[in-house]
Amino acid sequence: MKHPVDVHVGKRIRHRRWMVGMTQQQLAERVGIKFQQIQKYETGMNRVSASRLWDIAETLAVPVSFFFEGLEGGANKPVESALPGDILADKEALELVRSYYAIPENQRRRLFELARVLSDAA
Template sequence: MTETAKSPNGADRRIGERIRLQRLARDMSQQALAEALGITFQQIQKYERGTNRVSASRLQEIARVLQVPVMFFFDEKPSGQGATFPMPDSPQSQSLLRAYQAISDPGLQKQAVALVQTLAAVKK
C-alpha cells in the first residue's frame, strides 16, 4: 500500500469536517453522538478526521441524529477544488453557529450571513 493510499481522502475529510461542524452546532459531544449511533467515540474521531470512511448507511444515521439532510455532508465544489470548511474551535464561533442554526427563516439566515461578512470585511 502506498503512502498516499494511507492518507485521508479529500472527500472523506470534508465529510468528517461537516460531521464535526454540525455536531458542534448541536452542542453535542463526540461521546453523545457515538452513543446515539451505538459506536465508540474513537470511531467518531476517526470519521471527523477522515481517517475512516463513513458508509452510506452510517451517514444516513448520522444525518438523522444531527437533524440534517444527508446532502449537508457534501459541498458544491467537485473533489479536488480545495473546498474546506473552518472548524469552530472557539466558544464564540460555536455560539455563533448555534445561533445561526436557531434561525428558521431562510431570508433571515441570508441577512445574518451578509451581516457577518460585512463585519469581517471591515478593516481595523
Template sequence: MPSHVKLDPADIRIGRCVAERRIQQGRTQAQLGTAIGVTFQQVQKYERGLNRIAASTLERIAAYLDCPVANLFGESEPNSNTASARAILKEWEKLRPDQAEAILRVARLLNAG
C-alpha cells in the first residue's frame, strides 16, 4: 500500500470488531474466508482495515459470526437478551396467527404480574 494512502478509522474499527467476534467464536481467518467466499488473505486485509468491506460481505460476515451487522460497527447489543430475542423471533415466524396471538397474551400476562 502506498505510504500516502491514509487508512479510514471506520474501516479499522470495523475490521477489529470482525476480528474480535471471529476470535471469540474460535474461528480462523481461513474459515471465515471460506464461509464468505474470499481468501484468508482478504480477511486479513479486512481485519486490519486495509480494505473496505462491502455491505453485502458485511452481511455474510455477520451471518457467519451469528451477530447483528451493527455489532461489527462496534455498536453493542441493546441488552444481553438480544441473541435470545433473535432466536425467539426465528421461531415466532413459523407460528400460525392463532398460536402467535396466544403466546402474545401469555407474555402480556407475565409482564403485567
C-alpha cells in the first residue's frame, strides 16, 4: 500500500523534473540509477531513501525540504494542501510556468501585473 507521504514526495519530484525540463532518463543518469526507479519514486510505489532524496534534490537544484512542501498534519495522517485539482500535474499548466520563467524578468513582472488586473476584473 502506498503511503501518502511517499506519493506526495513522488509528485514533487515529478513536478520539479518537469519544471526544469528533464526526462526521467536524464534524472536517473545524473543520480546513478535506472529510469524505472525514478518512475517508481514518482508514483509513490517505492520510498526514496534520505541519501537518494539528497542526490535528487542536488540534481534538481532544490533543497530537500522542497519535496515536503504542502504536507500538513501528523505523521500518520498527512494532508496535502495543494492547489485545486493538483494543477501542477497538468502538463499545460507546467508548460505555462516554464514559458513564464523563460521571459526576461522585467517583462515577466509586467505580464504578472497584467494577469493580476485581469483576474481581479473577472
